[in-house]
Amino acid sequence: MNLENPNRLYAHVVVSWVFTVFVLYILWREHLYYINLRHVYLSQSGYYERRTSRTILITSIPEHCLSEKVFQKLFGHSFVQCWIPRASRRLRKLVKKREKKAQQLQDEAVAVINEGNRRRPSRLRSCLATFDWMRRTRSNEPDVENVTFFQRTAPTTKDVDIHSGVVQISSKERSIFDYELPSPAGRKVKSTRSDLHLLNQQISKLRLEYQAGQGKHMNAAFIEFDSFANAQAAFQSIPQHQPLQMCRQVMGVKPGEIVWSCLRMKWWERLLRQFVVAILIGGCIIVWIMPIALVEGYTSAPMVRKVPGVSELPQLAVNAISGLGRALLMWILLEFVPFLMRLCAKFAGVPTLTDIEHFVHKRYIIFQALQIFLGPMIRTRSITPTRSFLDYRFLHEEVPMASNLYMSYILVRCLSAGATELIQLWQLFLNMVQRKRPGTPRTTYKRVYELDVVHWGSVYPVMTTVGVIGKYLKQQRYQTSLTFRSH
CATH class of the missing domain: 1.20.5 (Single alpha-helices involved in coiled-coils or other helix-helix interfaces)
Known part of the structure; x- marks a missing residue:
């Protein structure tokens, strides 16, 4: 210089x-x-006193160890009890079918109720309209003029037997609460309710058979200990001398976080699936090279200048359009990768949702580094058989360009993530649309009380890749200095 x-x-x-x-x-x-x-x-006592905090999930258990006596002998006095799940594919299918039927019954019942409300007398609709208290200003005077109609049509039964569970309502008063109209929608409700009743009977029968011990055992077990400390000690120990058997242990997991279909896998099946998943991820890295190379080519500054109207702009504006457009298109291309990796994690036999996100995090961070940071240097035409990848001149020319591309991608992702999380435009749009059509009570409850799931496996790699690269280079530098230069 x-x-x-x-x-x-x-x-x-x-x-x-x-x-x-x-x-x-x-x-x-x-x-x-x-x-x-x-x-x-x-x-906190609320955590270590919970049963899930004192329970360990162990997978890849050999068949001769699937017994309570074996676990009692293995863990000693701290062992309390164990649950060995069984495979019941028919029961699982019936439960899923019942959930769909219940949702269908709720949708049909709400449709019948809405139809009945439209057929109500006009005087009732006028009375119901006055109860829109959220849009009216509040006052200290009670609304006594709108109570007479409901007092006249309320049940006249004075003494109600709450212990018997049956309340007799006269036919004159029952028409207000009867929503099964003589229409196709009402007949659908009756048919769906009868189907749901048959499914409940079948599920109850299969559950009794399941509790009686019928069905094949899965290669996993939930083991409960008497204290949190003993559970932690057992979690850190190796209960099996054979490799890859009883080696995957999970502690403090809730039933809703478990991927139950992965508990039946044996150690050799899980190992084979992991090998297949590694090949699939390597193939995805190769497949994603072509679209990202096309994005890099068509969003370069010379190609952007060929667009009508852009050539008249100054060079700074052209570079900004090129950098932002390239980062946005790469963001769109890489958004599908975490979804594919979650499918690969379930196929590989990852037992919990948290471990699935950890699986995605470790693979996605490598995928990003290869495609965005090292990819532009590998795909460039400046690499020839006579020019090494580690050549000083090559690195001097290509590393700054790859760094600028990667930093622009990281900045766009971070800034857009912060803006979308603060503004929540999509949630605002859904709230405005669904408020006019609330649907069933279940959908309304989910929209109000349930939060969106944050997939940390696709969030962390964007922010931590730069730190991981810097930490790795620093570690290699100090390791080399302490190993070779200090002697």
Whole structure:
């Protein structure tokens, strides 16, 4: 470099030192906060007294160990009891079918109720319209003029036997509550209710058979211990001397977080599936090279200048359009990768949803680094048989371009994620649309009380890739210095 005053480079060195120390301090402080928060959470009585906190899930158990006596002998006095799940495909299918029928019955019942409301007398609709209290201003005067109609049509029964569970309502008063209209919708409700009754009988029969011990055991077991400390000690131990058997243990998992179809896999089946998944992910990396290469080619600054109207803009605006367009298109291309990796994780036999996100996180971070950071350098035409990939001139030319592409992608992802999480445009749109058509009570309850699931496996790699690359390079540098230069 030809510089008039080379001493100015020391300013860049000092600024880089200050920035690095600041980042390391923030990471150290947040790490301490996380450790303290985790310690406080694990020390709360509401956590370590729960049964799930004292229960361990062990998978890949050999068939001769699927017995309560074996676990009692293995874990000793701290063992309380164990549950060995059984495979019941027919029961699982019937339960899913019953859930669909219940949802169908609720939809049909709501449709019949809405039809009955439309057929009500006009005087009732006028009375119901006055109860729109959320849109009216509140006052201290009671609304007594709208109570007479309901007092006249209310049940006249004085004494109600609540212990028998049956309340007799006269036929004159029953028409208000009868929603089974003589229409095709009402007949659908009756038919669906009868189908649901038959499904309940079949499921009850299969559950009795399941509780009686019928069905093949899965290669997994839930083991409960008498205390949280004993469960933690058993979790950190290796209960089987054979490799890949009883080696996958999960602690503190809830039933809703378990992928039940993965518990039946044996150790050799899980190993074979993991090998197939590794081949599939490698194939995805190769397949994704072509569309990303096309995005890089068509969003370059010379290609963007060929668009009508863009050539008249200054060079800074053209570069901004090129960088943002390339980052947005890459974002769209890479959005499908976490979904495919979650399917691969379930196919590989990952037992819990948390482990699935961890699986996606480890693979997706490598996928991003290969496609966005190393991909542009590998796909460039400057690599020839006479020019090595580790050539200094090649790295000097290509690494800054790849770094700019990667940093623009990271900035677009981070800024867009912050904006979308704060504004929540999609949720606002759904709320405005579904408020006019609320649907069934179940959908209304889910919309109000249930939160959206955050898939951390696809969120963390975007923010942590730069830190992981920097930490790896720093580790390699100090490892080389301590190993070779200190002797």
